[in-house]
């Protein structure tokens with residue numbers, strides 16, 4: 001492996017530990033490999049199967065009972081591969097509105113919350129979850145802690 005900081009080519013020290021997934025703050029990944037350069041101490045994180053990880057996360061986020069947080073809204077939008085402008089056009093709002101939702105400057109309304117979840121379900125159907133389940137979303141539900149572990153079949157939510 002090559003160190004991107006000092007160009008050292010050789011054996012890296014590997015340690016495994018917990019890592020907060022940057023694409024969705026508040027998500028802990030267990031058993032992630034950190035590669036440490038013996039020359040300059042730079043550390044790189046290797047996250048395998050990112051596509052499947054994002055699928056597991058998106059599936060978890062659309063099923064939650066609590067309203068979406070700004071970070072979760074942003075994660076779902078990026079999961080769809082849409083820019084803020086794309087999302088605004090599809091949801092019938094101004095691009096500034098999407099930006100304000102994601103920066104926690106404006107509350108994500110109940111309709112927008114359900115619409116982005118439905119759009120994710122439409123693009124990548126989530127097993128055993130359908131439009132009728134959107135009725136279960138409620139303000140009083142607790143925001144979940146999220147953690148995933150890498151198993152042989154891929155990333156799975158912690159039990």
Ligand SMILES: [Zn+2]
Pocket residue numbers: 003004005006007008037038039040041042
């Ligand atoms: Zn290095």
